[in-house]
Amino acid sequence: MDVELGVAIIATINATIRFSIPITLGALSGIFCERSGIVNIGIEGMMLMAAFAGFMTNVALSEAGVDPALQAAAVRLGLSLLVALLTGGALGLLHGLLSIQYKVDQIVSGTVINILALGLTGYWYKSNASTMGKMQNLVSNPFTQDGSWKLSIWDNFSFYLPYDIGRILFDKDLITYLTLALVFILGWALYNTTWGLRTRSVGENPRAADTLGINVYRVQYTNLFLAGMLAGLGGAFLSLAAVGVFEQNMTNGRGFIALAVMIFGNWRPWGALRGALLFGFATALQGQLQQFGIDLPHQLVGMLPYILTIVVLAGFVGRAQPPAHAGTAYEVE
Amino acid sequence: MATTAHSSSATSSRRIQTQLWSVLQGLLVPFLSVFTAIMVGAILILVNGRDPITAYEGLIEGAFLEPRGLLASFRNMTPLVLSGLAVAFAFKSGLFNIGVQGQLILGSVAAAWVGFAFELPPLLHITAALGVALLVGGLWAAIAGVLKAYADAHEVITTIMLNYIASNFASWLIATGSDGSRPGPLASPEAKLDAIARTPEILDSAKLPVIYSVPPDFDLHIGVFIAILASVFIMFLLYRTTFGFQLRMNGHSQSAAEYAGVNVKRVTIMTMFIAGCLAGLAGGIQTLGFNHGYEGNQSLGLGFDGITVAFLAGNNPLGVNAAAFIFGAMDSGTKRMALSADVANELIQVIQAFILMFVAADQIIRQMYRIKAKPGSRLALGGSSKGGEN
Incomplete structure (x- = not known):
């Protein structure tokens, strides 16, 4: 074997981390929606749209003639990141508007966001856009x-x-460290703050929460905005840090994998990170199989995480415990 | 005598009138949704500094006026009718079949395999290939049905996962091996040269008969009739059979169905199986009629379009034909629109997203056009199936 195994292992670990960051963020997004009773299958679209908006801001600020003060890497990328976060947040609110205000089935509302994001980013896509650079380590x-x-x-x-x-x-770039911090912060906040308690109570029993004087819709809208921003951060990671450019449909199903990871982690932030690392590892391994001299078709290895998710969801291993009220619209009486 | 005959014909004509009126009322929201979405599209075209009138002229010309455009609309609607049915049928039982994509892919591959690997007389060959496609799609969807019935695993998540498993599996089957790995078992021996992963071309005996050709390279195959027949069959199944009644009862209230002695587990599995059959058939027809083999990514997005088509049709099996035709026409008109007004193809996807949004959130349309809500006219789905959990 002419491959340096040590190098391949380090490369696999790094690839695992790189693949798992956007999935972790997507899963966190899913957790904060579902914990407050809203199913969000629009994470994919939120990520994609935010990746696009962040990148286009970066492109716009990189153009000649823009104030040099705005073009400094920190300001330019900071603003791009902000736009990405707000785009994600706005789509979170749209999901809320459709599913809470207009009582649209939450799955349909999420599908609207996915198709809309794919369409709008394709429609406004410019193939030769260039920037002054992506986030540095x-x-x-x-x-x-x-x-x-x-x-x-x-x-x-x-x-x-x-x-x-x-x-x-x-x-590693800023978003990678930020993601790890967010897992701990949000994991702690979900169980130790008033907001976390309200979130969980709304997702488990909105009627009881309502009776106790919690504004159910406000909790849901707040969480959807937060969840949109988390998905947006995942999108920004792709277009501003990891890849540095926007490609059409660049999220490529990560938002759906994030849903699987959310289930895998039993709707807990810490579990989501573990799940994301597992999925990230499976993806990284696909690219490194030949390096390790393993003669298995990568497409079949790629099927494993999805099969595992079904196995977990079906309760063959452990037991998935979704929030009791996720998926049903709540009507205040 | 004469007066009674007169009055009875008057009441029946009044009944027809009220029926007609309610049908028209039912069409109002979908129509206004499409109209409003197209207007939103026009704004987007204006924002990009293009001319919406030229763009939509191009769209209409490309979709209806040119002979091959109109025929292409019929051809494009074919898989959409079936994928729309696959979603709508499951909806009627309160199930959300997001797995059309995977069921369709496996149906496509299966049809391609039967199409190139066996030598059979023409009619038998087509029947066998479509039959296998149907069965494979159905069994694949039934997995989600079984998981729902016996393990309480939500069908939305399981079908999404099954989509990825199916697409990975299919791309392994046709892998060219250009990356140094072994070629997939169904890969065309020639595929390695042109680098497009695909199966060998199916035999002539498996190709769907062509009804009408426009030289040099356009053929309309008979698939559209199969699709329309399928919609009539599904209509019959839903509204004229005991199974259909049980299925709809399950969709309205699972607990009520259980009390009434319906075997809910069996109905759930059968619903998913039949929905999968429709999706598999869609894939089979695409392979036998259009692609003449399975190519990776050939059916990208068809599964999700099925959701929009089903909603636009209000989950009515016959209405799915009309909704699919509108979508098929949009697809065939885009190329012309892109050429004549320099508007990117993806605009159509944006319009379709808005159609889904407006049809689903019909309150927006009702507020916008000041239409009074008809009691009980809202689409009953999703929530109804989950009603039992409260």
């Missing part, structure tokens, strides 16, 4: 390969310490 790896100790396990199988550890921990 927040902290670069302080270690070098030369200054590291070579740990040889086998022929063609060695690690460089601490250089290889640094490659996993550092060389």
